[in-house]
Structures are given as structure tokens and as C-alpha cells.
Amino acid sequence: MKSEKRQSSRNKIAYLLIAILIIFLCPSAAHADDWNMWGHDSNHTSHSKEDIELPLELFWKTEVEGSMYSSPVASNGLVYVGSKDSYLHTFDAKTGEERYNYETFKYPLYATIASTPLVTDSSIFISSYDDRLYAYQNSGKLKWKCFAGRVTYSSPTIYNNTIYIGTGTGIYALGKDDGILTWEYETNGMIYSSPAVSEDGVYAASSEGFIYALNMSNGELIWKYTTLGKITSSPAIDQRAAYIGSFDKNIYALDIRTGDLKWKYETGGEIRSSPAISNDSIYIGSNDGYVYALEKDTSRLKWKYRTDDEIISSPALAGNYLFIASMDGNLYIFNAEDGKLEDKIEIEEGIKASLAITDNIVYLLSENSELYAFKSNTSKYHIQKPPEDYADADTNEKMPKIYIISGIMFVLLAAITVSTIKKKKVFPKKKKTDEKTDSNAKKETNEREIRIAHQPVRGSLPVKLEGSKDEVPLSNNYQKQLESLQNHKLLEGGTSETILNEAQIKISSANHDNAEKLLKIADELVEKENNLLTDIVTLQVKITGKDPSQYQKISHLLDSALHDLKEGLFEDSQLYLENAKKDFEEQKKKS
Template sequence: MSDASPLHDYSRSRAVLIGVSEYDHLPPARPAATSLKRMAGLLTGPLCDWPKERVQVWEKDKVRRSDRLPDQLMEAFDGVKDIALFYFVGHGQLYDDELCLALRESPRYGPRCKTIGLPFSDVREALRACDAQTKIVILDCCFAGIVHEHSLAPESANVIDWTHAKGAVTLAASGKYRTAWYEPGSGTHKQTYFTKYLIDAVEQGIPGRPEGLPLGAIYDQAAHALAIDKRPEPTRSIRHDADRFILARNRAHPAVSAAPFTGTSPGTAQTPEPGPEPTAGAPTSAGRISRRTALRLGMGAAAVGAGIPAARALFDHNTPDPRLRWRYTTGEAVISSPTVVDGVVYIGSDDNNVYALDAATGSKQWAYATGNRVAAAPTVVDGVVYAGGLDNSVYALDAGTGKRKWAYATGDWIKEAPTVVDGVVYIGGYRKVFALDAVTGNEEWAYVSNDTSYSSPTVVDGVVYVGSSTDVYALDAATGKKKWQYGTVELIRPWPTAVDGVVYIGSGRYDPNIGSTSAGSVFALDAATGNKKWGYQADYVFQMPTVVDGVLYIGSYNSNAGSNMPPGSVVALDAATGDRKWQFQTDRVYGSPAVGDGAVYIGTFGNSVYALDAATGNEKWAYATGDKVQSSPAVVDGVVYIGSFDNSVYALNATIGDSSAQPS
């Protein structure tokens, strides 16, 4: 094959390949090093024919951030007339909905992520400034798909008009708010999936295609294989047929397959020389990623199916593989929280179903299809599953078979979990609070006020405590008659907690009586009178506080987009006084904490599940899911059950692993 005519004259082309596998403040992404080596070997090998001096490989200390890093990219592509190719593999984050490529020194969150790492806007400007006929971007990182929203030319002009280019193509390992994965395990030859599948498509060839493989055909082949293997779905954008660029020879073509070929499988690739060394201040570190209004830690999860091993995302939380017991994938996001009773996990999904899963294996026992999404946690009492849906209905299902016993049409959205006490089902709707007979589903009473968006009720000693869009109510459980109303706080969406004569509840607006200008507050009310006992300034508390052994645990998120504070936190308060014991800063927290065996468990919008020391707030371990986590965890017999926006229900070992991260 070395005697074949070159595919192109690359003397006026340049490829810049950047790979970051080690980080100072973020989990390592060691498979990125293998993927970088394979990509370099592919381009300079006999299938693609790039001269080594036209391929610059930046890794380790060659990609440390400096004030001149964007200028180094400008210099690398300066004078390029034909092909400009940029490739990145490593961590990716969003900051202000802009992709940032993580360099070694990138922090976990905050505005410095953008100044220490490499915003993709810097890459885009370097490519816009060069006169290359064809511009190719390959991004193997989380959230890469967001770059499709911006072209490689100014909005006022297309690529051809402004740069005289034939076109541009961007291949991304993930969607806008999706993660990219890499192979699990600690072996030295583990790879990132997107790069692996792209290179495998080239090295194996595509039967029935001509002797030269266009970039679009390679992408299609890789995307098809990724879908079959249930890996994350890649995305692409194209300007002016740039995907027709012939990247490689087709090994499956008779004229090519007869020639010798050694391949670039892990351990065999030959990395080219770095090429013209960047001048002083060139890329030197590794790392970068972030976003302001809410940090999306691209933490990936295990892909489990028939024979499919666990996989990690390109923003993994150094979670040991043994943590995952099983993963069950539904048809849509799992916002609902699980309920575990007698060895069965009951949970809803945005695919309109209520599921019953074996708690030990994750196998489906049954599924009941409603008319719309099931966002609330089911409640299981005396062999009956009670669940509300966004089809404006409440269902009673046989816990063993899933067969419907009754359904009640409320005429109201049901987004919150029902509470069942003494043969009555209490549930909050958009406009009403309902009390239904648990056996027949007949309405016993309904409470109506001028408020909306009622929370799940808490029922203690014959009193129903419920929050609404503006107030907290105490209702007589038998009649629905109002006993008291606390009305100085707005957005009382969370489910109240009532313990030892005190009602604890969070909000999404500040309480004037606390004298706070914070985004939200947590407060304690006398259960008998509704009088406030104490208030604590907090961020938006979206779900039910948890009270264990005199300590109140809450999760919150920062609704102030302009704030330099972390996007979210977990806080422990003294239940008697409201004094803070500790705070763990993280991404947005929408769920309620679960507490057991000395640990606090919580999911975040940073695509992760955390276990924190209940006494100190120190991080014990973190597990990376494939997308955001709004679900509240349930912990039973040493197993954490939780849902995720990646359409999955997870069962995680609660007692494996530990770390030394400190709370704020």
C-alpha cells in the first residue's frame, strides 16, 4: 500500500490533535490517551496518508493553558489552504451553554473554568480565520453536540462566501446535553467509544463503497455500529457537502484490500512527531470545562444490555465498576423516584409506564401503560400500587401483577406522589388536593383554593400538610377543612416533612420574615398552629426535606444565573434551631436526600449520584450516570435505587468505595 498514489497533496493542510487524559481537579480520562494515539496513527498511516510533519499532536504538557493558547491555534492553521482538521478527546463541560474543552488544570466549576480551559469558541475563531477549503472538526467529549448551533463562519455569511471554503463538517461524540463514554476498566488500551468506532470503520472498510471513503460514509458506519451496541448517539453538522471529503482508502475495496496493512489497534499505532513546536506559551496543560448557570459534569454510566459491559462517560467520577449492581433502561427519562417494597422496585417513566422491577436483578416483572408521563413516585400499601400521571389520573394497580384495580380522573395534572393513610389516598393536583377511598377510588373530598401546583401531602395525626404555589396548608384529614394557612412564602412546591410536632418545608422564593435576599428558604412551622419556629436562608429547595436523628437534610439549586456560587448544594441543619452543620457544594439538586447507615445519598444535574458522610458532609463516593438525575434515591439493604434522564433505573452498591473530598 505504500506504493499507492497519495490520496491528497497535504502540503497546504494541517491537522491539530489534542488529547487530555490526566487532570489536577477532575477525574482522569485515561482512555483519551489511547484514542489520541490511534487517531494520530490512522491519519499518518497508509489508509489516510497524512505526512507526519503536517499532523501536530498536543498532549500532556503541550496542552497546558496559557494566555496564548488561542493564538497557538491561530498559528497552527495559519497558511492552511486545503484541509484544516481539529480533533479533541477528553472531558467536556458546558459553561453558559458553550462547550469548553477541559485542560489539565481546569477546576470543577466556576468562571475560571473558561479562562483556564479551552472554550470551543477559540477553536472556532482559529478555523474561521484560516483559508482552508475544507474544515473538519471531530470532538470526542461530553456535550459536543452543542457546537452544531454555531457555524464556522459569521452568522452574516456562509462558509464559502467568507472563507472561500468548500465547506465544513463537525462530528460530535454526543448531543447537546448528552455525555460521551469510554470503555470501562483500568487496562492501558481502553479507548473512548466514538474515536474507536470511527477508526474501526476505516480500518475494517465498508463493503460496496468505492476505493476512497468519504468522511460522511465513515461517520454513518460508526454511528450505525454505536446504535447496535447501544452506545451514546453521535451527532454531526455539515456545510456545503464537506462530508464528501475522501478521508481514507477503503480496505474493503478489492484494489485496497490486497495491499499489506498493519492497523492502528491499541498498542500498535505510531504517533507522529509533534510537528512544528508551538512557540513559548503554547498549549501546556490539560483541561477545561464548565458552565455558569448550572455545571453539567458529563458523568457517564454503565450501558447494560445483552452482553453489553459497563461503560464510563468522558466526565467520569472515578467510580469503581463494582458499584453498579444493575441498570434497567426504559423508553424515556426517569424523573420519578423509586419505591422499594418486598424485593420489588416500583417506579414511573416519561415513557408513560409504571414499572415493577426485581430489586435483586433489575428484571421487569410488569409494566402498566398510562396515558401520559409518570413523573411522581408510586406509593405501595397493602399489595396495591398507587400512582398519579400527567394524564390527569390516579391509578390503583395490583402490586403483584400490575393489573388495574381502579382509576380516578382528577381533571388535574398529577405530578406528585400520593400518600396513603388509614384507607385514604391523599394526592395534590394542579388546582386541588384530593382524598380518595383507597379501595374504590371514590372521591371523599377535594380542597380548592386560589393556589395552584399542590405538593404531595404529608398526613400525621389526622392532619394533612401540603404546600402550594404560594402557601402551606394544614387540612383536616377526614373532611378537608382548613385548620391553618401559612402564607408569606412563595413557590412552596416541596413536600412537607412533619416530625415531633414540627412541619419542615422548603421554597423557591425568599421569606421576608427571615430578612434574606436569597433565592429561597427553608423553615420550620409549629404543626398545631402554623407559627414559624425558625427560617434558614437557602437556594431553591425543590423537594422534601429529610429529618433523621435531629438533623434536617436538604438539596437545593442556585437559581441566580449571575451568581459565582456553585449551581447546587446539600445542606445539613440542626432540626431544632435551623443552624447549619455542613454544606456540600455540587451541581443542581432537585431530589430529596435519602439517609441511612451514616450516609446521605443524593442525585444531581451533574449526572451523578453522591454518598456523603452524614456527620461531616465529606464525599464518600460518587457514581456517574449517563444524564441528569432529578429522581430522589431510595436506599434498602445496602443498595441505592435511583432514576436518571438517561432513561434508566440504577441499582448501586452503597458500601463500596470512599474518597476524601471536603464540603464547603
């Protein structure tokens, strides 16, 4: 009996020493909270677990070649960012020194990298404007590449062994090791946002204003929700809801399993920013220049703060602080709970890209292609430069205590373990885990579409009761506004046409609240589309009669810009026009 107690005591000591030894000898067990994908994690919470301290100071900054659409991520001691020059740039996280370039295929229409890279322990995943998704080894060797259907702004997300990404035609799921397509789901409109993924499903939104929830195993539709505006915002999810912003100026919270509207909150501008979420709050920026903090369960406004320009960048949480950048060229740092402005750091240019936070360092990318790293000047993070050859290094300094302690424990552990193994095996046999039950049992329908609830709109026109004597004059007023926009509209097609058609339906049915809202949206869209169309036609006139062999590519770019504008892909059209203008200026210099 005493022998058994002694044996049990040895077992407990062995377990304890093993645990302590792992903590001391395996730094990865206490590794920094890497920001290795868009939104920090597959739920896109944009919430780092690090307890960052203030104030921040400039650690380093460096210029990235080519204009930027991508946001930075930080992992494995490196910072990664994609560029319009068709390269994925990597920088040392401690010094800002450029390390490697992963070159995408040199596509004639510029293989711009607009998505944010995804980094794992062994691989790097990035999509490009050549319609492909690439997987690289950390050494830079290409593992695989696959055609993924007009990949643009969407950034890849990983969950278990599957990569999820949005495209111009839908949502794709691919194997991370071989790039083989697992499933695809065709959507209405392009997917600009990055899919959020959890065990409940895959969540993404399209340029047509739809929010999708898909079965992660087979891509079948669980539910679909419709907003009144384009969506480029990426959803953030938790166990209860999916949170997202729309161009219709609203922040939405949808039940994670049913798609039912839990609440919506109207801001003063279009929402391109994506939300960051904590246990009880949601944070997001708007084109009205405000950053909003709301209660997740009720949508109650906790606080808001106005910056001096629109907010396109997405917020990030770390410790007790909320970090968000504005197009006014400032990085704002707030107390996340009460909205107190803790610090305001001036950057040379506006910021569209979202932030990344790891190792007590905040990384951001400005519109003039400058990559910044700000660190806490009271943090324990510091740069260490080990000797080039450790064997020849000066050994006069005392050996760090961690190695002395680890060595002593290793000897003790070895002695106890050998003694224990002779008498009885320390580790019990592994138990077989039960297989997961079929999830299809709890799925009641294949598809469900939920329309937006009608709510009163803030505006100058009063809401009239249906059937009142003022109803006809009010409808006539809205009809005149609609016809005026139709006459002012230069483009055949485009998103504005869809909105105007929807507005006509609302006017005909005397749904004045939504008619007014749709007409406001259409007014802004018509102006934007007219301006872009004018720029396209102006450049087309300039190249008319020029040598086709020299200006053929420019002509093709302009055709693509016009096509995408008619299809409602406004930002894609802008990009093609931008590339056409760049080629035109280069051609002028040559001639």
C-alpha cells in the same frame, strides 16, 4: 397450688415458643425496610431504618423507555418507576430485569406519568396526566380508576385506609379500596408536592407559595402559611414541625399544630429539593449547588457542601449516611453528622429524581432514563436462585439450620399447647379498646393565615430607617427597576405579574427589604417566561398554514402551553411545549 404453678409455667413457655416461632417462620416480621412511596413514609422523612455499609458498587443498571419525571420506589422485591411513555415500569430488585407494565389510558395529550407510585402489600397506586388516579392489583389487574382533577406531579400518600394526593385544583382524600372521594380542599395554585400525613393532619404546598395544614378526617383548614415563592418541594413532618423549601430560597420550619414560624434559613438559590429529616437534623439541596445540614430545633448550620451543579433531587438517609444526587451527574455520600464526603459515584447524566433505599441497595434514575442499583459490597444481601422444582432438587446438601430448629420448636410448641389447652385457655379474652375522643375539641379556629416575618435581606443596598431623607430616592430606584421589568416582560399574566404587583405594594409602603427580594425573583421569572413564550410563538409560526388535520393536536398543545404559562404553571407549560415539539418533528418525518 403446685398444679397452678405448673400450669402458669406451661403458659409462659407456650408464649415464649410462639414468639420465637413467629420470628423464625415469618420473614415479614423482619422484612427489609421497604421504600414504597415518595419520601419513604407518610411523614416523608426520606429516612430508611437500614444500616447500610460502604463502599457501594454498581449492582445493575437498565434503560427505562421514555423520559422520566417519576422517582423510583422499591417494595415486594420489585422497583417501580413511571414514565412519559404512559407506562408504569417494574423491575426485579435483584437483577434489573423488567417484569410488568401497567398501562395508563392513552390520552391524546400524552398520559405522562410524572408522579411517583405508591405500593402496598396488595395494590399499586399511580396518577397520570389524563387527570386520573389508578389502583392496580399486584397482578396488574385494574382495581379502580377515578377522575381526580388534573393530577400532575403530585405523588399519592397513604395513611390508614385513605389515599391523599394533590391536583391542579386542590388536595383530595380517597378510599384506598374503592377510590371513592372522602373530601377535597380547593387550593390557590397547583399542588406539585406530595402530601405528608400524620395523626396531626395533612400537609401540602402549592405553586402559589402557600403551605396548608388540613384535618385528615374532613379536609377542613387548620392553618395556612404564605411564602414569597412557588413551592414544588414536599413537606417532611415530625411531631413538632413541618419542614419545606421554597423558590424564595428559604427553608422553613413551621409549628405542626399552629403554623407559627419556628425559623427560616436562606440559601443561595431556589429550592426544589425536598427535605430529609432525622431525630435532630434536616437535610436539603438547593439550586445554588449546596447540600445543607441544619439543626431541626434552631436552624444552626451543621455543615454544607457544594456540588458542581444545582440540586433538584431530594436527599435520603440510611444508617450514618446521607445520600444525595446532583445535576452534575454524581451521587454524593456524606457522613450525616459531620458532612465528611465518604464517597462520590459518577453517573453518566444529571439526576433530578429522588432516591430510594432498601435491602442495602440505593436506587436512582438519571436524566438519560437509566435506572441504577448500587449495593454495599460488604453487605449480607446477595442473589439466590432457588431450583425450578424444589421437589426434584438435589438433597445432598444439609438442610438449613433454621428449618431444623423451627421443626423442633414446632413439635415442642404443639405438645405444650395441647396440654395447656386441655386444662386452661392460654390466650385471654380480647379487651375492648376505647374509642378515640373527638378531635374537634382541641381545634380553636377553622382558618388561620400567617404572613411571613420580615427579615433583613443580604444585598448591596443598605436598609434605611422609615422616614429618613434617603427613603424617597431609594423608593424611586426600586420603582425604576420595577418599570424596567414591566417593559421587558412580554407575557400578559404569569407568576411574574403576581410578584411585580406584590413588589409595587412593598415599594409604595417603603418596605424596601421585601421589595428588593421580590424584584430579584421577578427578574428571574420574566426572563424564563419570555424565553418560553418565544419558543411557543416560534412553533406556532412554523405550523401556520399547515394542514389542520395533521397539525391540530400540535396547535392544541401550544394553546395549552400558552394558557398554563399565563396561569403561572411554568413547568406544565414546558411539558405541553415539549410534547408539541416532539409531535412536530414526527410530523415532519412523515411528510
